[in-house]
Amino acid sequence: MPSVLQIPLHDFHAAQGARFVAFGGWNMPVQYTSILEEHKAVREAAGLFDVSHMGEFFVQGSDAALFLDRLVVNAVASAPIGKAVYSPMCNSEGTVVDDLIVYRTGEEAFLVCVNAGNIEKDYGWFLKQAERWGLDVSVEDQSDDYALLALQGPQAEAILLAVGLEEVAEIKRFWHQLVTFGGEKIRICRTGYTGEDGFEIYSSPKVAEVLAKQIMSEGEAFGVKLCGLGARDSLRLEAGLPLYGHELSDHITPFEASLDWTVKLNKTDFIGKNALTEQKENGIPCRVVHFKLEGRRIAREGTPVLDEAGEVVGQVLSGTLSPILSCPIGSAIVRSEVKDAPLFVDLRGNQLALQIAKPPLHK
Structure with missing residues (x-):
């Protein structure tokens, strides 16, 4: 088995000029033109991602x-x-x-x-x-058995309609439907990971390549662009969506990740219910918060978060530059008692204040 796996449409992406990086054990497209251009395409028109590694x-x-x-x-x-x-x-x-x-x-x-x-x-x-x-x-x-395409952005529905997938107009947010394309049943889901409207399409690798080509052809008039992992990360962080290994991990609970809405303590017993019930009753010790920074310096993962006295009260989990806001953004996990107090990061001797903001940061 190769140390890095290839996604089914690797040759298609290479022909489109993709740059590749290793991610999650897979050789994945990270960008085609620039992360800035691809990010803005999703916010303003549409972007097509290949997430077949899932x-x-x-x-x-x-x-x-x-x-x-x-x-x-x-x-x-x-x-x-x-x-x-x-x-x-x-x-x-x-x-x-x-x-x-x-x-x-x-x-x-x-x-x-x-x-x-x-x-x-x-x-x-x-x-x-x-x-x-x-x-x-x-x-x-x-x-x-699956390839997985994600078409995201305000023009996503119009593009799929142009491709001939009329059923997408009936699919509501966080619903899905089995439809026929290329003589095969494919599953179209109106979920997403960018903070925009959009669709994930589960199909065989063969049909995925046909569909990707049609989306790029029909979508040209709508401004669609191929997008890689770079834009996917900056888009999800602007939207305040977690990435496993960062805002979620085997060291962070859903409550600490500020995903309280996902935890249904009133349903059947589930793994972790006792621990989560106890944490909610006794007080959640830390919380994930999102922030913006002035200037251009990015607070990277692992950067300590400080209180006014200079004491370490947390650390940065994710950080990048927001192409929409033109400023650094990020997430951090901090002690609950200080999450509403002034917080800072020290970047090469410069102490910068975290501007705590509720996602989506770009709205």
């Missing part, structure tokens, strides 16, 4: 809904067919194993999208819990 598990059986409800912190069993549910998945300490999107495809069937770098770990976790609970459920890792 993992896909198929979960089915008479206990599939109960199994997933016990596995993640959000409510899955009550979701109707066609609904998508975002949720962290926790260990018994309440910290996060991964964050997922669960698509209900039938009464006893679900498609689960997991992070690329966590596929092997998550699959083992799913199988371990299924065996431990003795439920009527089967879990299949179908990641190799």
